[in-house]
Amino acid sequence: MSVIEVSNLSKSFGSVQALDNISFDVKEGSIIGFLGPNGSGKTTTIKIMMQLLHQDSGTVKIFGDDVSKNLQEIKSKIGIIPDADLPKVKGHTILKHTGRYAGLQGQALDKRIQETISIVGGKSFYKRKTQTFSKGQRQRIKIANALMTDPPLIIADEPTAGLDPVSRRQFLKLVENLSAEGKTIFFSNHVISEIEKSCDELIILSEGKIVSQGTIKSILSSIPITNTYNLYLEGIGEDDLKELPGVETVEKLKNEQIIIKTSGGANTPEFLKVLVNNPDVKITSFSKGQLDLENIFLKVVENEK
């Protein structure tokens, strides 16, 4: 079942075409990464989902209902993490208000606040005023706020922005936990490497158009990918390495490390087989660079241009 259905959505601001006829579906229980460089139309799409912006054409349905017709009911089933600063009140007050809209009061409200605060690890600061929060603390309160009503769908606009690596990892772990509970997570991001392990599917947006969509595996197989390998080896020169099959570039660093970049997707590199079978070559260290989603992303966007 599709939780979000976006069909032929377009939006322009004057002469700028922010969204150009985009369509996508989000399946129930999935984690979707909505990617794109700054200004690609991610926030515009999310704002249209919440009807903070009105589309020029196209429709957005959430839980089968058109957002332009039945928004109030839809909003009661969504937790939003907006890319906006918090109101200047106590963190506790924000959560309390959200709970009250959902009909919580008294002890039930306090209990739910405690639960969400402990999920995001905000007990030490949530009663302070938001002006005194660090960026990471603000994000935690926003996340707690989105979880207050225990919604089946969470839409997040750049939720990891401003978080340190530890908090970022905690957030992504939280996303996985929420998905395991059956929740659907749709979140935008422009730091691609962060979401590699968490997302079921990616939607890549560039200049208002969807340039790629699908599982990471399917995206990888659809475009020429460069893989990076880090080696320490003896018995072969740089020039000979360049001649090996599949090798695109060879770079030798000052610490003697050799960086080899190959084309050809995620297959076992041919050059490695040759090296291993060469008795003159002694490999002392070998590691594959992280799957370079940044490169995938840039390639997809460049291909489109």
Next chain:
Amino acid sequence: MKNKRISRGLKHISILIELELKSFFILLTIFTFVGFIGAISQIFLPELLALSGLQIIGLPDPSMFAIFVDFWGDLALMGAIVAIFYGVSAFSADLDVDKKIFFILNHPVSRTQHYLGKSLVKLLSVFLVVLISSIITYLFGLVFYPGFEILSLLLATGMLGMTIAAILSIVLMLNSRLSTSGTAISMGIYFLFTTIISFLVPFYDYLKWLSPFKLSDLWAQIILVDEYADVLLHFIGLSMTIIIALTIGNYLYNKRDL
């Protein structure tokens, strides 16, 4: 479904009131203080002038009527200024200064519920601020001049005038871009416009209805000399204006991108 919507709308208003309380009390304190100073100066001005030995030509007769008109005119003018400021900044601050709107409108409330709820809370707070500060100042004035009368009538009618200023400024704001700079420009243009109007009033009398500054003096005069029936007519007319302005404002607020 309808009951659910009404209940959410009421919850929204109660939350908006909670958020508004701090600025309400700050405004109340400022108003009471200014009203207090205004009353003291009105009451003691002739004595102070006499003590200083200054002679000012054209000084109004320090009769009860003159004191009353000046006192009320000051309060009405202050109320109008605050009402304009409130009206112009009510929605732009949400969006531009602290982006509260992205949190508020993510809750299950419609734009109409938010617009009407916030407008009512803002207007009510302008009304209450001037009402309470006027009563405090009036009670103080009573100590010195126990002749003040018809106060409740004055307050009610004067306040309605202020709500008009607030509503007009909301409509004014909605026609421009919602932002802090837009707010400043709107207010600047509005004050410039009303200042020019004030200069033109002696030549074109009907223009007094376009300037809150002239209008505040006018209210004070009208209320003091009019009969109760005329005041009631003002009340009805002003209420209708508020309803029309809110309807237009709501339409514009629902149409625009945030």
